[in-house]
Amino acid sequence: MVETIQWTDAGVVMIDQRRLPREQIFVTCKSYKEVAEAIRNMTIRGAPAIGVAAAMGVALGAMEGADFETVCKTLAATRPTAVNLFWAIERMRRVHTASNGDLALLIEEAKRVRWEDIAICESIGRNGASLVPDGKTVLTHCNAGALATAGYGTALGVIRAAVSAGKKIDVLADETRPFLQGARLTAWELQHDGIPVKLITDNMAGYFLHSGRVGCVVVGADRIAANGDVANKIGTYSVAVLAKENGVPFYVAAPISTLDLNIASGAQIPIERRADSEVTHVFGVPVAPENIEVENPAFDVTPARYVTAIITERGIARAPYADSLRSL
Numbered sequence: 001m002v003e004t005i006q007w008t009d010a011g012v013v014m015i016d017q018r019r020l021p022r023e024q025i026f027v028t029c030k031s032y033k034e035v036a037e038a039i040r041n042m043t044i045r046g047a048p049a050i051g052v053a054a055a056m057g058v059a060l061g062a063m064e065g066a067d068f069e070t071v072c073k074t075l076a077a078t079r080p081t082a083v084n085l086f087w088a089i090e091r092m093r094r095v096h097t098a099s100n101g102d103l104a105l106l107i108e109e110a111k112r113v114r115w116e117d118i119a120i121c122e123s124i125g126r127n128g129a130s131l132v133p134d135g136k137t138v139l140t141h142c143n144a145g146a147l148a149t150a151g152y153g154t155a156l157g158v159i160r161a162a163v164s165a166g167k168k169i170d171v172l173a174d175e176t177r178p179f180l181q182g183a184r185l186t187a188w189e190l191q192h193d194g195i196p197v198k199l200i201t202d203n204m205a206g207y208f209l210h211s212g213r214v215g216c217v218v219v220g221a222d223r224i225a226a227n228g229d230v231a232n233k234i235g236t237y238s239v240a241v242l243a244k245e246n247g248v249p250f251y252v253a254a255p256i257s258t259l260d261l262n263i264a265s266g267a268q269i270p271i272e273r274r275a276d277s278e279v280t281h282v283f284g285v286p287v288a289p290e291n292i293e294v295e296n297p298a299f300d301v302t303p304a305r306y307v308t309a310i311i312t313e314r315g316i317a318r319a320p321y322a323d324s325l326r327s328l
């Protein structure tokens, strides 16, 4: 699988996810400001991958001799919803404080955030594989795969582990308007791995969930509140409601670093608003009248009552989530 993000002598190298699947272009960020811009403009995206990028951005800032608090503030201001961003910055801050800003230790920690994330995704996969029904279809939304993490993926990690365990499954990937992470990234990743995948438009999900063909839904998360409410890519909530209505289990796969137990419910999760042009244009081509007003929330919150289970590297949480998440 292609590397999502790496620390190299030349800088932080990431595959440009805006160009996939048509071009595989790697960009090298040589400063913390370039890392911040890469997170903001979605060169790199997906909650765990954003966390890894932020950790590496902090290390780059230290190498540049920039003011530590300015570096942290700049990176924290990029995208508001994925809590992994703030988790990674706090982790780097702890090392900075404990080591009095030791550069080698900061770089080491940033690299550790990356390789730990791969191991965490593999554990999530192992823990979730048994939940995937054999011989059925798995529906997923957005991209919670290797590209959204340091490697292997969360939701796609569960799918990969189920396939490795010998289960005969196939995948329906929602295209995920407006940024098309499903069409561009999930479809590409699974095709690359030889996992049977069919691409559908978002408005087909209800049709397939009603058909009896889908054995479960597995998605990732950007932030999970203490009560089990889940923020994830816009459209996830609609899929969750349709899954419940049709008796299809709805699973969320996420690392512990995506839990935000400081907030009681999803109502407190900040929802990022992105540019109108993501809605009015497709690949630069206008599809709406000029000057049309637009709404573009990038995430929605799925209330915990629609979530059958939350799969983490430490085990599987079920309702009541206030207890099960805290004990994990």
Ligand code: MRU
Pocket (backbone or CB within 6 Å): 045, 046, 047, 048, 082, 141, 142, 143, 144, 145, 148, 149, 153, 154, 155, 181, 219, 220, 221, 222, 232, 233, 234, 298
């Ligand atoms: O806007 P994005 O592409 O960063 O949104 C990504 C998602 O919503 C993912 O499902 C989530 O971050 C989990 S990634 C393992």
